[in-house]
Amino acid sequence: xxxxxxxxxxxxxxxxxxxxxxxxxxxxxxxxxxxxxxxxxxxxxxxxxxxxxxxxxxxxxxxxxxxxxxxxxxxxxxxxxxxxxxxxxxxxxxxxxxxxxxxxxxxxxxxxxxxxxxxxxxxxxxxxxxxxxxxxxxxxxxxxxxxxxxxxxxxxxxxxxxxxxxxxxxxxxxxxxxxxxxxxxxxxxxxxxxxxxxxxxxxxxxxxxxxxxxxxxxxxxxxxxxxxxxxxxxxxxxxxxxxxxxxxxxxxxxxxxxxxxxxxxxxxxxxxxxxxxxxxxxxxxxxxxxxxxxxxxxxxxxxxxxxxxxxxxxxxxxxxxxxxxxxxxxxxxxxxxxxxxxxxxxxxxxxxxxxxxxxx
Amino acid sequence: xxxxxxxxxxxxxxxxxxxxxxxxxxxxxxxxxxxxxxxxxxxxxxxxxxxxxxxxxxxxxxxxxxxxxxxxxxxxxxxxxxxxxxxxxxxxxxxxxxxxxxxxxxxxxxxxxxxxxxxxxxxxxxxxxxxxxxxxxxxxxxxxxxxxxxxxxxxxxxxxxxxxxxxxxxxxxxxxxxxxxxxxxxxxxxxxxxxxxxxxxxxxxxxxxxxxxxxxxxxxxxxxxxxxxxxxxxxxxxxxxxxxxxxxxxxxxxxxxxxxxxxxxxxxxxxxxxxxxxxxxxxxxxxxxxxxxxxxxxxxxxxxxxxxxxxxxxxxxxxxxxxxxxxxxxxxxxxxxxxxxxxxxxxxxxxxxxxxxxxx
Numbered sequence: 001x002x003x004x005x006x007x008x009x010x011x012x013x014x015x016x017x018x019x020x021x022x023x024x025x026x027x028x029x030x031x032x033x034x035x036x037x038x039x040x041x042x043x044x045x046x047x048x049x050x051x052x053x054x055x056x057x058x059x060x061x062x063x064x065x066x067x068x069x070x071x072x073x074x075x076x077x078x079x080x081x082x083x084x085x086x087x088x089x090x091x092x093x094x095x096x097x098x099x100x101x102x103x104x105x106x107x108x109x110x111x112x113x114x115x116x117x118x119x120x121x122x123x124x125x126x127x128x129x130x131x132x133x134x135x136x137x138x139x140x141x142x143x144x145x146x147x148x149x150x151x152x153x154x155x156x157x158x159x160x161x162x163x164x165x166x167x168x169x170x171x172x173x174x175x176x177x178x179x180x181x182x183x184x185x186x187x188x189x190x191x192x193x194x195x196x197x198x199x200x201x202x203x204x205x206x207x208x209x210x211x212x213x214x215x216x217x218x219x220x221x222x223x224x225x226x227x228x229x230x231x232x233x234x235x236x237x238x239x240x241x242x243x244x245x246x247x248x249x250x251x252x253x254x255x256x257x258x259x260x261x262x263x264x265x266x267x268x269x270x271x272x273x274x275x276x277x278x279x280x281x282x283x284x285x286x287x288x289x290x291x292x293x294x295x296x297x298x299x300x301x302x303x304x305x306x307x308x309x310x311x312x313x314x315x316x317x318x319x320x321x322x323x324x325x326x327x328x329x330x331x332x333x334x335x336x337x338x339x340x341x342x343x344x345x346x347x348x349x350x351x352x353x354x355x356x357x358x359x360x
Numbered sequence: 361x362x363x364x365x366x367x368x369x370x371x372x373x374x375x376x377x378x379x380x381x382x383x384x385x386x387x388x389x390x391x392x393x394x395x396x397x398x399x400x401x402x403x404x405x406x407x408x409x410x411x412x413x414x415x416x417x418x419x420x421x422x423x424x425x426x427x428x429x430x431x432x433x434x435x436x437x438x439x440x441x442x443x444x445x446x447x448x449x450x451x452x453x454x455x456x457x458x459x460x461x462x463x464x465x466x467x468x469x470x471x472x473x474x475x476x477x478x479x480x481x482x483x484x485x486x487x488x489x490x491x492x493x494x495x496x497x498x499x500x501x502x503x504x505x506x507x508x509x510x511x512x513x514x515x516x517x518x519x520x521x522x523x524x525x526x527x528x529x530x531x532x533x534x535x536x537x538x539x540x541x542x543x544x545x546x547x548x549x550x551x552x553x554x555x556x557x558x559x560x561x562x563x564x565x566x567x568x569x570x571x572x573x574x575x576x577x578x579x580x581x582x583x584x585x586x587x588x589x590x591x592x593x594x595x596x597x598x599x600x601x602x603x604x605x606x607x608x609x610x611x612x613x614x615x616x617x618x619x620x621x622x623x624x625x626x627x628x629x630x631x632x633x634x635x636x637x638x639x640x641x642x643x644x645x646x647x648x649x650x651x652x653x654x655x656x657x658x659x660x661x662x663x664x665x666x667x668x669x670x671x672x673x674x675x676x677x678x679x680x681x682x683x684x685x686x687x688x689x690x691x692x693x694x695x696x697x698x699x700x701x702x703x704x705x706x707x708x709x710x711x712x713x714x715x716x717x718x719x720x
Binding site for chain 1: 659
């Protein structure tokens with residue numbers, strides 16, 4: 001299918017036979033690694049790190065030098081699109097991302113441009129090309145974007161939020177205007193993911209971090225609807241190969257049936273969702289990625305090993321599972337504990353992936 | 361059944377016929393009301409307000425003077441039990457509750473006393489008696505407690521938490537010690553709720569604010585197990601009357617079937633959970649309370665009215681529904697908007713509660 005030396009992730013996402021469960025970790029290039037913190041310091045700021053392809057490539061590759069991960073994921077931020085739309089992304093210590101010019105009026109929404117990813121987001125496609133080249137086919141590269149709903153929350157709130165008062169206010173009081181905004185973001189996300197695919201991303205993932213803050217109907221109409229729209233216009237790879245897509249809605253465990261019908265190849269699961277039950281609910285429609293509680297990694301390696309086994313047993317026999325945490329790794333985890341997790345997946349998952357039942 | 365002039369809440373919780381859906385609101389005595397802020401200032405601190413029965417009674421009654429609510433809920437804090445255990449509850453501006461002496465060792469857990477609610481928590485039972493007397497049978501009084509798991513999170517973390525690292529660390533690495541802690545808290549909660557019942561509480565509610573941060577299995581073993589144990593030893597009222605019990609796990613929508621089997625008369629639902637679907641899942645086992653998105657109350661009254669109708673329609677015909685928000689009211693809501701919500705329930709719910717289908 002590709003020149004990949006390790007295409008376990010691709011096969012698992014497409015539910016083709018695998019000999020072992022692939023494993024990677026959300027935020028695997030991150031603060032828990034001392035070598036990451038060093039490059040981050042060298043870059044001067046988080047944004048400098050994201051916008052410099054050489055440095056972004058370096059931190060993307062760091063976890064692969066330490067651990068036997070089966071995928072690299074582009075080092076970037078979910079808020080690159082609103083920044084490219086002109087909202088002025090910046091970061092404040094301890095308060096997370098902010099925008100200099102958040103969306104305040106209908107006129108702001110009407111004036112929003114749809115960024116050309118090959119111009120305004122060239123630093124991202126350059127990073128993708130460079131990482132893909134540097135990987136030399138060792139493992140697949142995952143590209144990603146924030147979901148339209150999740151991006152809209154930051155764009156309207158002006159940063160992180162607890163209650164989502166402003167963006168929900170817009171949604172409740174002026175739903176048609178909210179749809180104009182989400183449609184523009186969805187178009188931008190589709191162009192952005194397709195540019196990442198053209199530049200070399202071999203899998204794409206949509207992060208719907210805040211979809212779980214919506215009611216069931218609002219999730220369907222204001223988040224999943226646009227996720228679906230994006231997936232329907234994703235391109236194939238440069239050689240005509242299928243690019244598997246993953247949809248992750250944190251807090252979306254209630255809505256797996258609807259998500260499984262959205263056209264994505266796989267669903268990311270948070271740790272609250274029972275993986276065994278999730279597999280029954282989605283049937284053969286999608287692969288599942290997840291879902292160990294990220295806090296497990298504070299525990300000692302023996303406990304981590306046991307918890308990895310529980311996740312593997314929950315999914316059970318056969319392809320269609322990608323091991324991951326249920327959310328990003330926390331910044332103060334001991335790197336040795338990550339090794340315990342990865343090693344446990346390598347050691348114990350082959351028994352769940354026998355092609356012949358005689359081997360069990 | 362009682363000398364209550366309005367027993368709609370009791371009847372709805374027990375799924376007996378009602379002529380209109382009862383309505384109350386989590387945190388209905390609170391900062392959104394100017395008269396509350398005045399008493400709070402007079403008290404000097406939030407804790408002074410909780411521990412002074414006259415002032416606690418006053419703020420409990422305030423929302424009933426403004427709105428046609430069908431219940432009063434004891435004004436108190438969920439952390440009274442750990443405080444009575446000697447952990448030293450205090451509040452810091454903007455950072456929420458903290459403990460001077462959080463649980464740090466196994467010895468701390470072994471040394472924890474089980475408070476006598478009629479001694480260490482007498483200010484609460486005094487408040488309950490006074491409120492009950494002051495209500496003069498107008499509406500029922502709801503007593504409450506935090507759930508063992510939720511109390512344990514604060515006791516081990518020393519305050520609020522985002523990742524629950526310490527308490528989950530204890531749970532993952534020393535589950536049997538965690539069970540000792542939860543068992544002590546559960547015994548304390550049961551005594552506390554029974555003391556509230558003896559003092560006049562006519563309904564009791566268990567707030568499991570952080571149960572939704574657990575995996576499915578951990579929720580079952582470390583939260584629901586103790587909620588169930590508490591419910592099984594709740595007493596009847598002083599005249600032998602059944603005291604309906606409500607279990608609210610925020611983020612618990614995935615686990616409604618298990619919760620419906622836990623012996624509680626009703627489940628509180630957060631706004632993410634679809635009420636129509638929830639009713640199908642729990643069948644006749646429990647009543648349901650909820651579940652409008654609290655952020656809806658920022659919207660204009662026309663939107664609020666429409667959203668109330670949606671919730672009523674979602675539940676559909678018949679008894680077993682108590683209208684509420686999916687979580688507590690936010691502190692900066694316009695009090696007029698609460699009126700719009702309550703009025704809409706009064707206006708539109710009778711059509712869903714006809715005893716004869718001919719009347720629809």
